[in-house]
Amino acid sequence: MTAPTARRRALLTARRRGLLSTATGALWFFGPLAALVAAWAVAVRVSGVEMRVFPQVTDVLGALGDLWSSGDLFRHLGASLRRAGLGMALALVTGLPFGVALGASRVLSAFFLPLLRFSVALAGIAWIPIATLWFGYGDRAVIFIVWNAMFFALTYNAMLGVRQIPVEVLRAARSMGTGRLRMFWEVLLPGALPSIVTGLRVGLGYGWRGLVAAEIIATNAGLGYALFQAQKYFQTDVIIASMVIIGVLWLLMDRLLLAPLERRTVERWGMTGAGDR
Amino acid sequence: MTALKIDRLRKVYTDTYSGEEVTAIDDVSFSVRKGEFVSVLGPSGCGKTTVLNIVAGFVRQSGGTVVVDGRPVDGPGPDRGVVFQSHALFPWKTVLGNVVFGLRMRKVPRAERNARGEEFLKLVGLEGFAHRYPHELSGGMQQRLGVARVLANEPAVMLMDEPFASIDAQTRRRLQEDLTGIFETRRPTVFFVTHDVDEAVFLSDRIVVLSRRPSRVREIVDVALPRPRRWQEAAELPEFRRIANRVNELLGDDEGAGAGAGAGDGGARGGEAGGEPDAA
Amino acid sequence: MTSTTFSTDEKRAGRGSGRRRGARRGLAWRLWHRCLRSGAFRTLGPFVPVVALWWLLAALEVFPESFFAGPPAVVDKFGELMEKGILPGYLTDSLTRLCYGVGFGLLIGLPLGFAVAMSRVLRRACWPILLFFQAVADIAWLPIVIVWFGFSLTTVTFVIVYTIVFPLMLSVVAGVEQVPRELVRAARSLGAGRLRVFLEVIVPGALPSVAGGIRTGLGYGWRALVAAEIIVGTSGVGFMMFDARRVGDVSQVFLGMAVLGTLWYALDALILAPFERATVERWGMVRAMEADG
Incomplete structure (x- = not known):
């Protein structure tokens, strides 16, 4: 490629990232969702299904309004987010150092690899019975489930991430006299970050599901609880409203937490492509 | 004064699959004076990178000693900076962050290390790129950064492991000239591993030619070309061709002796080592 | 092309030589190493100490019996x-x-x-x-x-x-x-x-x-x-x-x-x-x- 076309392309992408593109991007994002909602409204109207089976869009909006004005929405939301946040923070604090430490040693990582694979498979929901047994029904059991679901995925991916750092980079750091603590903060952790972000995403996915399931079973507040209460009384409008909230929350979590993290680190450092080795 | 002394170096390792013991380095001894540029050259798979890895402290030798600045080598250390073929830059640090990494490890105060970092970036021609990330640089610029990162740390010896092998031919010439320029002004001690004969002759004060595995020192060739060196003039000098031919001969002999019936193949490879080695 | 492949070969050799430091440490060590290399041992081996630990925890009754089974x-x-x-x-x-x-x-x-x-x-x-x-x-x-x-x-x-x-x-x-x-x-x-x-x-x-x-x-x-x-x-x-x-x-x-x-x-x-x-x-x-x- 010649220089002028390259420059033009760079200019184009720069412009593409401008205001105009955010607008079209938003259109491409919200347009299809709006179409989906419209299709839903039409389908319910034409088929005439009962509210008992599937609610109309307006019913769901009404349910959302009721949840909002009664304050139940914030009670449930607050409870769920607090549990998710605590569980995630605990998982980060415990899983990352552990995983990186394991990855730094060839022997330890070989030893823990099968154990971790086993644990990742079990993590989260399968622990609900034992968690409620150990911690009783309530907050602590739910937080334990979220922590548990994320911990293994994080540890496993942090370990793999460290193992994927090219030998030369580790050698370069060592040959400049890097101490253990510095090695952790400045080489191993950032080097493993692409894989850690993957782990975070997988872990959050498991943790989020674990949260909903645990709330259905083990508590008297939270989105999962609200969902299940509504099922008992066949309030399909509340059920769908809660589902929409859960979906929106997850998308927000992804957009506001994971995507910026990825943009600011992995993408900025050019570590996504295959050509960095 | 001797900066690096390698004495009766030996390296035996066990093949992972067959379990056989392979002697990679049989008996290698030579030394590098302070402020001297010494290249190590040898046929394919002769273990010259292994020699470098032992000097750097990444690999432990089976016998013999390596002494840098009067201290025997025991593990990697900041007195021996390494420039890698794969650059081995930290992608998560800016250009400046990479250059001052070693200084930070030695707890040099911020103002001083940033000043020193800028100085060395300027030396390698990367001023103005301090706040970019390595992946935004071209291959040649990345390797300049690799050199600056090591030089800023002021090691007793700079070890270079085929630093220009993965860079396209034209850029490589530029980099070689710039490296000579830096060497001529700063006079660091350089231990340079390569398989490119012309490159070795152009850059070095002396060339250590290793034999085929198990490697020994075949000959140490003095390069008495005048400095400063520029490709245009240096390549014309009869002395340059004489030395290059001599080194090619030493390598070619070895190929012929080692390959036996496949002498044609060996000769071709010997010729390639002197010419253009990289698939562009 | 040859040059690039050869240099990676050499690197691999260098790396390998660093890894197997104890190649000459006697028969027992070598047998242990062979064991380590087999797939079944690698995947199942780590579970042995974990089960042992589990057993030990249960036998010592670190946790109440109604919470923890051996x-x-x-x-x-x-x-x-x-x-x-x-x-x-x-x-x-x-x-x-x-x-x-x-x-x-x-x-x-x-x-x-x-x-x-x-x-x-x-x-x-x-x-x-x-x-x-x-x-x-x-x-x-x-x-x-x-x-x-x-x-x-x-x-x-x-x-x-x-x-x-x-x-x-x-x-x-x-x-x-x-x-x-x-x-x-x-x-x-x-x-x-x-x-x-x-x-x-x-x-x-x-x-x-x-x-x-x-x-x-x-x-x-x-x-x-x-x-x-x-x-x-x-x-x-x-x-x-x-x-x-x-x-x-x-x-x-x-x-x-x-x-x-x-x-x-x-x-x-x-x-x-x-x-x-x-x-x-x-x-x-x-x-x-x-x-x-």
Whole structure:
């Protein structure tokens, strides 16, 4: 490629990232969702299904309004987010150092690899019975489930991430006299970050599901609880409203937490492509 | 004064699959004076990178000693900076962050290390790129950064492991000239591993030619070309061709002796080592 | 070309020599090393000290007995439930549901995914919808599905199908997008028609991503199965665990977890891993092409 076309392309992408593109991007994002909602409204109207089976869009909006004005929405939301946040923070604090430490040693990582694979498979929901047994029904059991679901995925991916750092980079750091603590903060952790972000995403996915399931079973507040209460009384409008909230929350979590993290680190450092080795 | 002394170096390792013991380095001894540029050259798979890895402290030798600045080598250390073929830059640090990494490890105060970092970036021609990330640089610029990162740390010896092998031919010439320029002004001690004969002759004060595995020192060739060196003039000098031919001969002999019936193949490879080695 | 390959060879040799420092440390050490290299030992070996630790913790009664069961109790329970035929029955129930779920999930997800992926407009239009449905955690569907189908096998199957379809479709779309345009162009310029390009370039090119999607989907599906069995609760391993928890039978809860873990591990080792290994090599190929292009 010649220089002028390259420059033009760079200019184009720069412009593409401008205001105009955010607008079209938003259109491409919200347009299809709006179409989906419209299709839903039409389908319910034409088929005439009962509210008992599937609610109309307006019913769901009404349910959302009721949840909002009664304050139940914030009670449930607050409870769920607090549990998710605590569980995630605990998982980060415990899983990352552990995983990186394991990855730094060839022997330890070989030893823990099968154990971790086993644990990742079990993590989260399968622990609900034992968690409620150990911690009783309530907050602590739910937080334990979220922590548990994320911990293994994080540890496993942090370990793999460290193992994927090219030998030369580790050698370069060592040959400049890097101490253990510095090695952790400045080489191993950032080097493993692409894989850690993957782990975070997988872990959050498991943790989020674990949260909903645990709330259905083990508590008297939270989105999962609200969902299940509504099922008992066949309030399909509340059920769908809660589902929409859960979906929106997850998308927000992804957009506001994971995507910026990825943009600011992995993408900025050019570590996504295959050509960095 | 001797900066690096390698004495009766030996390296035996066990093949992972067959379990056989392979002697990679049989008996290698030579030394590098302070402020001297010494290249190590040898046929394919002769273990010259292994020699470098032992000097750097990444690999432990089976016998013999390596002494840098009067201290025997025991593990990697900041007195021996390494420039890698794969650059081995930290992608998560800016250009400046990479250059001052070693200084930070030695707890040099911020103002001083940033000043020193800028100085060395300027030396390698990367001023103005301090706040970019390595992946935004071209291959040649990345390797300049690799050199600056090591030089800023002021090691007793700079070890270079085929630093220009993965860079396209034209850029490589530029980099070689710039490296000579830096060497001529700063006079660091350089231990340079390569398989490119012309490159070795152009850059070095002396060339250590290793034999085929198990490697020994075949000959140490003095390069008495005048400095400063520029490709245009240096390549014309009869002395340059004489030395290059001599080194090619030493390598070619070895190929012929080692390959036996496949002498044609060996000769071709010997010729390639002197010419253009990289698939562009 | 020769020069680059030779330099990597040399590096590998250098690296290898650093690794095997103790090659001459005698017979016992070498035998130990041979053991370490065998696959079965590597995967199963680490479980030995873990089980031993578990046993020790139980024997020393570090935790109250009603909270923590040791290996002997769990093995006894296993024998008892096998004898009564409860465990085989529940296991069959769980596996049947999983099979139905995965089967329908693949049947729906794969064609739908490729159909969406093949058109640029459709792809862009469907992407946010897919993301949203993926975001509504599968387990959140349970209540409404219970309203529709009651506490039945259909409910559980529906949820599993749901968990698998969306990650699968997302990964198919992402995979098709990853296929380098040069490859498609090359195939077109060699005279391949649309169908051929689809079958011989796009499908294999997207396969690595699809394999990843199947793994993610199964990981979620597996959890959804357990959750659904706990909540819907008529039979299955998840039900067994929760039922045991209700009556406070710790050893049965532990047994359930051991069974679930082992089952997933077998599934992973026998089906998922070989499939991925076959495609990971392709992945390497696809990656190399991208880097060149």
